[in-house]
Amino acid sequence: MGGHLPPCVASARRGVLAALAGWSADGCPGSGVEDDDASAGAAPHVLLAVSGGADSLALAAAAAFLASTAQVEACALIVDHGLQAGSAEAAATAAEQVRGLGLSARVVEAQIADPGTEEQAREARYAALEAAARRWEEESSRPVAILTGHTLSDQAEQVLLGLARGSGTRALAGIPAARGRILRPFLGGAPGTEDGVWRADTEAICAHAGLTPWQDPTNAERVAARNRIRLDVLPYLESTLGPGVDAALARTARLAAADADYLDAEASRAYGELVLTGTDAVVLRLEGVRALAAPLRRRVLRQAALAAGGLSPTYERTVALERLCAAGGSAGPVQLAGHVEAFRVRDGAAYGHRAPVLVLRAAR
Known part of the structure; x- marks a missing residue:
């Protein structure tokens, strides 16, 4: 783990710090407590959403380094949806690896009304994260940010999904880098940095940290539209148009997000002037x-x-x-x-x- 520091490792660490700096500068939106003057300068509290895959373990590795230098105070939450055989073992292994990085980790079981619905699983996961963040805030009286390991690869796929659905500028903006207390530092674009982290980078980060990511077998299935984009559409575009398609899509998301944010703000101002x-x-x-x-x-x-x-x-x-x-x-x-x-x-x-x-x- 010593010696040369891979650039992707440095990018991941910078991304976490930049995302937290932007969140604090905006007044910690989505938090249940105020970041008062008494806590100014204290290490930010971050709750890591960890699945055991390369993306979230790479996020944990970056946060663990920053915690070791007192730049953040971090812990991880692993949500076991119970949707696959062996999910409990995978969650336990993820928690063990996070603890090996020097962070605390907790596994919770999610209750899903419709196990066949991906959206239900997502809602249950974020509900568990929000509940854990609120508990930590009550205990510490400090705002807590939730960090996820979404990468620029996820962003490129999301832009194609939005384009296919014809949903306008906001859909082309893809996955928001920040929404309330939910921060996605690997998407880059935070003030002061244009860094971003790709899926392949997270695998390299895990290798550098000595971590063994869990391979979700459903990622190889072509049932979900996102999987078909990742497995079929993007490789076809790269082979037909040349390399760099995914980078162009991720860049489109960043530019579209800035445009959409401006238009939304102007529309809110106009709405306030026009409503009786x-x-x-x-x-x-x-x-x-x-x-x-x-x-x-x-x-x-x-x-x-x-x-x-x-x-x-x-x-x-x-x-x-x-x-x-x-x-x-x-x-x-x-x-x-x-x-x-x-x-x-x-x-x-x-x-x-x-x-x-x-x-x-x-x-x-």
């Missing part, structure tokens, strides 16, 4: 909605649908809302997911605005 208060529905000044550029208008309409208690509208429903806004007179309703309806009113006097308005409310 003092009503039991979501009411927007229609002339203002019409005046918005299309990317902002669609975001404002989606935000209004969510504020009315509905779900984020599909592209087709968003187009229907835009058509409703464009026409004259009173019209509607347009039905939206989540039992919400939208309609246009020529004279919004009943809502305190003597001009056309767009109303979104619970369907009646």
